[in-house]
């Protein structure tokens with residue numbers, strides 16, 4: 573039985589039973605099993621089993637504070653799979669972008685808001701991993717986030733600087749002892765109010781991205797204040813507005829000195845966008861799995877509604893688009909994983925090409941997941957919009973995906989710039 577039953581039951585027992593996490597997982601697996609390598613399919617299935625047991629044993633109804641679950645996910649190695657982290661005492665197998673995609677698919681089917689909210693920790697881990705320089709405090713922060721002991725967030729966006737993030741206003745000032753004092757405000761940080769660790773960007777000169785620095789911040793320090801913003805479409809994700817008042821950053825916590833912050837910020841963007849692609853694809857599959865099961869069982873005018881072309885055909889279109897996007901994502905992740913295995917890094921040319929590809933995939937997947945969640949809910953009628961299933965969570969979460977990680981227009985801007993660059997090569 574699905575553990576999400578809502579306040580008042582609207583869907584009959586038989587269909588609710590069929591909409592269980594276990595059956596939705598099976599639906600996904602039948603779609604993907606022919607295309608995944610055994611190691612990835614096995615990891616997907618293992619992670620799905622973990623969440624099925626987790627949901628059942630704790631009688632989870634998806635109204636809980638999912639941040640309380642993160643330490644347990646960490647013990648299972650389910651906070652991030654982007655890297656193996658063997659030099660930090662972990663030894664994740666499988667790891668890489670395809671494994672991360674599997675982790676996100678399984679997590680999203682269990683709880684879409686958890687999958688999205690948890691992504692911020694991955695974004696905080698990556699820059700520290702690139703710039704830890706074996707500093708003890710940075711290694712500690714990494715270990716605490718990977719193991720799920722602490723949540724992470726990244727602080728780029730400001731109340732007056734959103735898409736134009738490079739021209740930031742948050743200031744950092746070097747002190748005689750080499751530490752920095754940070755003053756300013758950030759906004760819309762995923763998991764900000766729950767974070768134990770934050771990666772913060774600030775400039776020595778307002779509006780001058782060339783003076784940007786990157787800091788690791790322990791949020792228990794004096795001078796850090798995080799307030800929770802209310803985003804009604806994702807009521808269980810904690811999004812923050814942070815105020816820094818003479819926030820002192822000791823030397824060991826400087827990840828990038830003034831001048832280095834901007835390139836550090838940009839080096840994480842491709843991976844951030846590709847992570848959002850995973851979420852979008854997972855959300856689309858989750859919605860399709862609900863609608864496909866429901867439409868095969870719900871009868872009107874004495875027929876299963878899937879048999880009516882008005883239901884079966886649009887659902888098939890969404891299925892085809894989601895499958896195509898999944899195969900494109902698997903293809904690019906396969907290339908990234910192969911290059912990382914062979915070279916330990918991504919070649920410069922490939923990384924440049926990836927910039928446009930990450931924007932293309934982010935842009936298309938965000939649109940597709942929003943439309944898929946809405947259409948699937950619509951095809952399920954009242955059952956799609958009541959609170960008995962995760963469809964309501966999917967409707968909310970897919971509506972904000974076009975904004976985070978750079979808006980649709982910013983992705984389009986990057987793509988159109990690339991079209992110009994290619995033209996100039998002709």
Ligand SMILES: Cc1cc2nc3c(=O)[nH]c(=O)nc-3n(C[C@H](O)[C@H](O)[C@H](O)COP(=O)(O)OP(=O)(O)OC[C@H]3O[C@@H](n4cnc5c(N)ncnc54)[C@H](O)[C@@H]3O)c2cc1C
Pocket residue numbers: 692725726727728729731733734735736759760761762763803811972975976977978979980981982985
């Ligand atoms: C759910 C959620 C989670 C987020 N998580 C984080 C996080 O963890 N950390 C973080 O730092 N930030 C985060 N953000 C912030 C996010 O990156 C910004 O909201 C985003 O960059 C847009 O900035 P803005 O909201 O100020 O909008 P604005 O930049 O003010 O944009 C408003 C509108 O103008 C358009 N626009 C702006 N400039 C142009 C242009 N040159 N050409 C055409 N159109 C333009 C935009 O596309 C948009 O439609 C999150 C946001 C959301 C909604």
